[in-house]
Amino acid sequence: MAEDGPLLNYFPDPPPFFKHFTTKNIERLKEIEKEADNGTEASNGIANPSSKLSTEQILALPTELRYLIPPPPPHDNESFHVFGEPAKSSGTNNFTQMMAFISKTLGEQFVLSDWTYTQLYPSTGSPSADPPSTSHSTDANIDRQQYLNRFNRSIIIEYISLLGIVAKNPTSEHKDRKLKHILTLVCNMHALINEYRPHQARETLITIMEEQVKRKKAEAEGVKVMQEKIRGVLEGFGKAVEAEGENEGGEEVKEVAHKDNKEERRREAQRGMWDAMDELLAQ
Template identity: 25%
Template structure:
């Protein structure tokens, strides 16, 4: 039996002891809370005191200003299609509603043509025509222009929509007031009927009671006082009904 030394396998050399002067691993230049940029030192109180305010005349002369990469005009105006570089696909003198319906029909027709163009086989690779746009590209561009024109017409109808919305709100308020007035009238009629019945019963009770001859009363009897109060209440409700009728006529 052969010994391990004679088997031909090399023994693993012992591990080297750690060196005392070994360098630590390099640190990364990252942090969970990074320091602010170096130019923040420029924003001192003295520098801010000497800083000139922004010149508003420059913005007025340019006619626009830039915020977050977007350019906004000083005076809010709606650009026309010509200013946006989009051709007008409707008659400017025609009714906007009719123009929208016409553009919608054109959009649907163009969409069906686009579906037909997508079903056709592509052109041969042996004879490409890169200069001419294909039918899907042409129809897609045509649909884009139609949508821009429709969006422009819808924006022109915004004042009409706001006016009609205001009319609907005012009409709903008038209907609500009329319903409340009718409910008040019904309630007043019910209370008036109850008071009239109470007055009738009070008068009947007063007439049925025999008068006192020996000791006449200067003050009215409870039945007479109740009848007087009922009559005053009826007068008040009559005035309320008159006011409600006048308010309903004014609405």
């Protein structure tokens, strides 16, 4: 191994400052917090000790103690990076970002320069389909299937109308207006379909759990069946041993005559027991 080079770890090492999270350092930080809090009782642990010390006091701490104080949580609208991607505490509106990307791409390619997404159904408060600028509706139980059917029919009608416009004049200005309307309808359908994802995830989880319950019940039934088999084999083996014990006081000639039969019965009982054990271990 020395000739091939050092063995690399499958997982990266933890950050080096984890060594500062010791019981001694935690106790030291608690004492400093008590002194800063004028002798009042400090909270257990170091979940949020930054609220007990001022900025000047934190900067005056030794380096090993400053690592024990977590930074203050970011605000809802404050952006930070996770694995190189911008994120927010309130969540990232991926649908809004995707619509903005589509609008920007269409404008850069001079296809539909001024298209913007417009929501055509009441808002349900879902962050995946509701831009922050739109007004929230109090109706949270809209009939999504009804709106999807409406959008589908509208797309068909708009597409037929677009074919008529292109057949008469391929360079007509009404063509772009129809394309924008069709794109808006398709994006609204996409947003409504995405709102079914929590329901899909819930139903998928229910199905997985039901399958696990069925599998465990089948395993329990298999154990019970195997228990009965082993019990029958052991009972037969016990009867064979008892029969051997009863016949021990017989005549020597009779014992010699039936010796082979007894030995065969004993071996059969042992084979049956070992077969049952093998079958049990194979479950």
